[in-house]
Amino acid sequence: MLDMKYIRQQPDEARRRLQARGESAERIDELLALDERRRALVTEEETLKAQRNAASKEIGALMKAGKQADAEARKNEVREMGERIAQLEQQTRDADAAFDDALLHLPNLAHSSVPEGKDAADNPEIKTHGAKVEFGFKPKTHLELCDELKLVDFERGTKLAGSGFLLYTGWGARLERALIQYLLDLHVLEHGYTEVSPPFMVNAECMVGVGQFPKFLNQAYAVQEGLDTTTLGKRYLVPTAEAPVANMHREEILRQDELPKNYCAYSPCFRAEAGAAGLQTRGMIRVHQFDKVELIKIALPQDGYAELEKMRANAERPLQELGLHYRVVLLCTGDMGFAAAKTYDIEVWAPGQGSYLEVSSVSNTEDFQARRMRLRYKTTDGANHLPHILNGSGVALARLFVSLIETHQQADGSIAIPAPLQPYLRTDCIRR
């Protein structure tokens, strides 16, 4: 959620920055109009309330003094005032709702270091690590490897839950589990994050807090208890651990010396991908459920961008250790997610696909999410401020799995396991 004071004070700048994100600048003017209407109603309502409060106090004094007749006369006056106030209250409520709805639908504005651009084609590549693997043989795709080594049973995954759901089997299941454990250990033991294991469902408030709702409600899986339709929408399967973890301190006031908070969490991620084009019935690139280890930071505003760089380095680390080739791109204004002010995407090379796969998105949302969830911190002199909230995948698993097996496949069809993973998998090679 954007700062309305900023929009009121710098409307031209807000218009320009919103436009850079591919949104219509008119939305600022709509918002300003709604804000003005809202404030006019509030002012009128509060003036009347002040009069009523004063009159009520007088009535109390009159009654105490025994002047019943005078008190009754005043009561009649005030009663009429009450009717007008009730009308205004209703109008204010409606105006507030319209204003809030408009504000909640506006995306975050980009940080000044973010390049302007229209879409992914305008994202500058800022770094590459390693090089595309060369094979002395024709490399297989992850689909072939999964079939031959029986790592994933795509048909049965579909049988169990429908297309876009995976059934890992044998070494595939063990590899998935090993990767989760490896990633958690890396971030917790070596990068100093505090591990949390959150609920895999959250309420709607959490979804609003991180910016998933109201705009992307159709992307979520809404849960219902049995056939009781009144419970539909009370909870949603998490699209990412960011939803529960970033909201851990929602509506709290943290002490400045508690920051930064660094959290790391594993969760499965559920995404309906409504309307997404090209959802493959086979393959692991785009699915409705995948595993992910997520990093979350709550930081002082002045530290937000330094923490973003740290987090990006933390997210890159496992790719380096696993011997994977990847690149980092800086998302341009037109390609960023709704809540982000600045985002790095980390894309890992998948030789069988002949393309880079996004395995991590590392963002600073600045105070956008904090304002939505009313999360603040108190400085030592007692002032409340909004912290920066950062999130980053560290990393997404299904695609990491693809890159890993495609990269480390060998001529005989087996897969070499990189050293850091061997203790978790208790083997150095997966073969039939």
Next chain:
RNA sequence: GGAGAGGUGGCCGAGUGGUUGAAGGCACAGGUUUGCUAAACCUGCGUAGGGGUUAAACCCUACCGGGGGUUCGAAUCCCCCUCUCUCCGCCA
């Protein structure tokens, strides 16, 4: 699912219709005393919105889980909802 208890400021905890935004305590900030630390004492200290100011000061409104109602006036009375806790049942 059944029965009961309860949601008050950063925390604990008083408060059953009229200067109660809310006693008291803790925590926190500033100060005094003091070899240091500690202790004691004094002072300050909720959140949000609107108005106001160069900025403050200041003024107003709302908020005691949420929403309605009664009333001139509600933390306080009534109704609904919600969440938490305890016991029972069921269950991984």
